[in-house]
Amino acid sequence: MAKRNSASNSESWSYEAKVAEIEGIITRIEAGELELADVFEQFATAIESLRQCENFLQQRQQQVDLLIETLSDN
Template identity: 50%
Template sequence: MKSKKQTDWNYEEKVAEIEAILDRLESGELSLEEVFEEFEVAAKHLKECDRFLERGRQRIELAIEVLKDEE
């Protein structure tokens, strides 16, 4: 059973947040400290997205192997 945190997580929302952070970083209106903070948040989101995509890739590879075994 998935925990509430896992079911609330959404890839598309994280990508949108990363894009918003990039917009803020590119605006040039942030202080250096804010740039560091925003960068850390974006890096965290990117790691989460990477793990999500890796798990998806593994699921697809497993499904392909199962289909091959059924032939």
């Protein structure tokens, strides 16, 4: 499996789109719309998307912390 671009490296990446994708996967799994093999594949996709979202949020939290620190220093 090829490694996907991280959230910070892809201009077309969208946190909201990833969350919607994850929600769609969960809905399909819960509805029983997928064959068992597809469930595992979609679950793996959802986990990778969650990791990307987590990385995105961590990066943004670091930026906010830096801005707060900069404001506190002034």
